[in-house]
Amino acid sequence: MSPQQDAATDVAAKRAKVITLIQRKGGSGKSTVTVNLAAVSGENNPPETSDENCPVVAAGIDPQGSLEEWSRRVPEAKLPFDYVVTKGRLQEIPKLVDDPTVERIYIDTPGFMDTDPDADLDADPLGTGRAAEAMKEVLELTDLAVVPITPDFLTHSPAEFTIERVLKPRGVKFVVLINMWDSGSDRLQNDLEELREWCRERNYPFIKHGVRRYKIHAKAPKEGLTVIQYAESGTALRAREDFYKLAIAVEQEI
Numbered sequence: 448m449s450p451q452q453d454a455a456t457d458v459a460a461k462r463a464k465v466i467t468l469i470q471r472k473g474g475s476g477k478s479t480v481t482v483n484l485a486a487v488s489g490e491n492n493p494p495e496t497s498d499e500n501c502p503v504v505a506a507g508i509d510p511q512g513s514l515e516e517w518s519r520r521v522p523e524a525k526l527p528f529d530y531v532v533t534k535g536r537l538q539e540i541p542k543l544v545d546d547p548t549v550e551r552i553y554i555d556t557p558g559f560m561d562t563d564p565d566a567d568l569d570a571d572p573l574g575t576g577r578a579a580e581a582m583k584e585v586l587e588l589t590d591l592a593v594v595p596i597t598p599d600f601l602t603h604s605p606a607e608f609t610i611e612r613v614l615k616p617r618g619v620k621f622v623v624l625i626n627m628w629d630s631g632s633d634r635l636q637n638d639l640e641e642l643r644e645w646c647r648e649r650n651y652p653f654i655k656h657g658v659r660r661y662k663i664h665a666k667a668p669k670e671g672l673t674v675i676q677y678a679e680s681g682t683a684l685r686a687r688e689d690f691y692k693l694a695i696a697v698e699q700e701i
């Protein structure tokens with residue numbers, strides 16, 4: 448092999464892996480999971496010297512910019528990842544994927560609606576327009592799509608829609624994440640097991656443990672915290688533990 452070929456193989460092998468949070472319905476935890484997964488991953492992969500880029504990037508294509516708003520509140524020195532908000536501009540994510548200093552990219556996407564309710568059943572539900580093109584660009588680069596569902600019944604059929612109409616037709620590898628399950632208050636209503644069963648019935652792969660509902664997760668954006676800054680005891684420890692487990696499970700899938 449020539450030195451050039453060697454270099455080309457190295458670059459190809461170094462292509463950053465892309466993990467995309469996607470689910471048609473808002474409020475299921477896409478932004479929360481993106482930021483916290485990027486935080487755990489970034490903590491495990493710090494830059495080798497202080498003037499190097501972080502090998503972990505969180506990217507928001509969401510025009511609402513929740514990722515940006517949250518990340519801005521976290522003091523720079525405590526943010527273990529870089530973040531980029533494309534607001535739907537094309538070409539930025541492909542550039543990151545090919546950047547040899549980047550290893551993992553976690554992407555937060557907006558919810559989406561079928562633009563034409565009368566469209567054919569087999570038409571692409573992402574539709575057309577800037578947000579749709581941005582979503583298509585990201586899906587082409589995605590190594591693993593993570594689809595969050597919650598005990599809220601209203602997140603279930605949009606998750607199924609996302610999988611059947613958007614991910615499967617494109618051949619994008621996916622896994623369902625059971626988010627906001629309740630671990631304590633009502634043991635008769637076993638959220639986690641019910642939602643696992645929902646996945647099994649459809650033959651959807653799912654992350655075994657999921658992410659429990661904790662108030663601290665909902666307060667964190669305002670306080671400029673990610674799970675890696677939570678206290679290492681009590682409830683906060685349990686809340687952060689879920690994301691460490693999730694990060695391991697995601698690494699095993701890619």
Ligand SMILES: Nc1ncnc2c1ncn2[C@@H]1O[C@H](COP(=O)(O)OP(=O)(O)O)[C@@H](O)[C@H]1O
Pocket residue numbers: 472473474475476477478479480513626627628658659660661662663664665666
């Ligand atoms: N595991 C969780 N425990 C508690 N609150 C959560 C959890 N996951 C998400 N939330 C809260 O639920 C709301 C919706 O989450 P968000 O990440 O914004 O969803 P999406 O990006 O899919 O719209 C936010 O207020 C968020 O703080």
Ligand SMILES: [Mg+2]
Pocket residue numbers: 477478479509513555556557
């Ligand atoms: Mg969001």
